[in-house]
Amino acid sequence: MNMPIKPAGQAAFKDRYTTKVAELLKPWEEGERGAAAILGVPLSKPSISHSGASFAPGAIRNALNGFTTYRIESGQDLTSPIIDFGDVVMHPTSIMESHERITTAVRQVLTQEAAPFTILLGGDHSITTSAVKAFCEEKGTVGIIQFDAHHDLRNTEDGGPTNGTPFRRLLQEGIIKGENLIQIGIRNYSNAKAYHEYALDQGVTVHTMKDVRERGTAELVRQGIEMLKGRVDVIYLSVDMDVLDQSYAPGCPAISPGGMNPEELLEGLHEALKHPGVRAMDIVEIDPTLDFRDMTSRIAALLVVETAALLNT
Template sequence: MNKFPHLNPHGTPAFKDSQLSKVTELIRSWDGKETVSNFGLLGLPLSKPSISHSGACFAPTIIRKALQSYSTYAIEEDVDLNNTITDFGDVAMHVTSVAESNKRIKDALSSILSTHNSMIPIILGGDHSVTAPSVDAFSKVKGNIGIIQFDAHHDLRNLDDGGPSNGTPFRQLIEGGHLKGKHLLQIGIRNFSNSRNYFDYAKENEVTVLTMQQVNELSLKNVINDWLRNVKSEVDAIYVSVDMDVLDQAYAPGCPAIGPGGMTSETLLDAIRHLGTLEEVQAIDIVEIDPTLDFRDMTSKVAAHVILNFLLGKQKK
């Protein structure tokens, strides 16, 4: 008989329903062995390069916490998620050096992917600067990369006014030779969030730009499918990057760069679920959540649903 009854180990849910499975039951911490799941979770807690104040370095922990709130069952599709996820933990960032932090991201993801080539990484930022080293690592393993970016901003800022930051990742990738502009689809670009110079740069480099007005007027699935048909023969894999400020501020109060006129969470989740069904889509990152600004973890909970809908799409295909 237990000498100390009614005690649960730390982290054990206060209540367990024997007839309901939680998402966290699918997640396994990596034990250092060779066998991993089809999906891998990796936290990149970096926000020092943000051009505005940001606590996005805290987001990986809070998004993981948000996943604890949800079950594995999707009632609309009558599907129970059953793919396990290997959680590789977080990349340890350098205290002061952004360059060293980026190197650590690249080295860690390169090592994981080179050992587990078929695993699909689910990357938790951090600010949007983490996408540049992540795609650099991803492309070295996968080959030619196409990117579908959900964002209010182009993130094509020049590198002369402040060096690499959360506003420059896609310019870094284009100018670094890791990405061709015509292999980048930007979805949700908004009024009063960019400059003509950066829109001109996008056009000059053949980036496909879909504004929020076009998102509202067109079928997003059709746009994605048409773009993919045009680039499919030229790329080996698609990387999806979700900047949560693509959402209207009503849905994402925890983004440093919130604003009106953005996407609804329903539209974003529907698109992510569709992308999950596409075999070419082999990685996703979620960035730009500052939990210190959020209200009741609303934005992190949307991020959790981005992960769940991506997994749902992958399971349905």
């Protein structure tokens, strides 16, 4: 007997000609290969402000249901699977143990070689330290292009390994060199003078929002990759969603005016993905409990979709 019942969680309506990007997500199995691999990193305990960023991996995956697989501007219909490794299991109380688990999980994902590009769905920005450690262990020297309103070079003495310290820790532990860190989108009234001076003392390349407005993200990324490609084995993109103006990213815990618009961020991503040395990206600092109509998660999902598309052009 036909019953008017559908399996729980499936779309209320299915058009026979329409495929949603969420349908491309395939749980990892031995031997699976895809355009990109995804790993959720649901950690927000180290945040120095209230944050529900641990809910973001699920929110971003859900937002993929809002995108079809057809990219009208290029006539491209996405078919390659996106291999989903699931989420790292965090320790209920220990931040350091959670960070160690992230390094272990990322290293295990990389050894499977399921895709040429890895996307980490954070989580707060503290996850970047652990992820970059894994890339250094598995892939060699790492250069980072960081899209962010903040330097995230806070000292570790005042609060330990927080979401404000990931790049300070990478520098202090010798995992990366300052000359191999490029920051784009750093904003007025969002950082302490001491941390800007620390960045410059360490040889970090700092591009402010004034640079973004005058030169464009594509040009800044192009210049950054030219600087990095002869010095590193792998280039890692770190996208803190608060690089966007607060009008576009209400779900970021540290929103403020004067940031990028989504098109500027996408231009930077498009330029970066032209280069085969760019092998990974994390997307961090979304709190779905603060978001409005999933605006911030939807932009993050678009970054995932565009990455999958551009890797197959």
